[in-house]
Amino acid sequence: MSRHACELFWERGVAGTTGDDIAAAAGLSTRTIWRYFRTKESCVEPVLAQSAKRFIALADRWPDELSLADHMAADMIENPLTERELADEIASLRIATMSATEPALRTAYLMVHDEMERGFAPVVAKRLRLPPDDLTARLFAAAVTAAFRVVDEDVGRRAIVEKEKVSQQEALALVDRAIRDATNGRLGGPVEP
Structure with missing residues (x-):
């Protein structure tokens, strides 16, 4: 159902799509x-949540010796997305771009990012050797998930709306910069074991 909602909103717009549709x-x-x-609009949350869950699972596998961007690049090779997962990621980016002008979609989008933040906080605590x-x-988890949201919106707009080619390397560089900027350089890079 969530995939259908994402597709209908993208094709018809939010106002042009009903619950009956x-x-x-x-x-x-x-x-x-x-x-x-x-x-x-909340019908899109399960697709968005899958993306967030994939990120938390990836973050749980983040080794101390790698930056998050380097880990993401390596993890994408070791755990490539299936066609369905890739389609869901595209749908999520579409919803991210639409949420800038659709307040009700924005609510759904932010609800999922709140869950992502809650899932990421223990990862951050473990990585920085802090209590859970x-x-x-918690502040770094909030800052990093907000940074991811901004990067997703920027990359989504550029790639989906403006049809600009955004390489994986460029997207990961944006992620790396965003995390380091959001945490004053305390998170994102390798850490001492």
């Missing part, structure tokens, strides 16, 4: 949609 595309009753989702509930770890 999403239900029909998914082969479900409209009643089922409203049982599980608070708004039609440490304020610095």
Whole structure:
């Protein structure tokens, strides 16, 4: 259902898509949609959440000797996205670009980033050798997920809306810079074991 919502919003716009449209595309009753989702825009959250979960899983595998950007590059080779996952990533970037002008989509988008932040805080704490509930770890998790959001929106706009070719290397360089800037250089690079 979430994939159908992402596709319909992209093709028709938010105003041009109803809950009935999403239900029909998914082969479900409209009643089922409203049982599980608070708004039609919130129907995109499961696709967005998959992207966030993939990032948290990747971050959990982050070795001390690599920067996050280098780890992401290596991890993409070791754990390539399936066609479905790649399509979901594209759908997520589309929703990210649309959320800039669609407040209800923005709400759904930010809800997922809040969950990503909560999942990333323990990773940050572990990496910086801090207690799990440490304020610095939580602040860095908030800053880094916000930085990722900004990078996703920028890359999404450039690649999807403006049809600009953005290389993986360029995107990872943006991620690396964003993390280091957001944490005053304390996170993102290799750490001593």
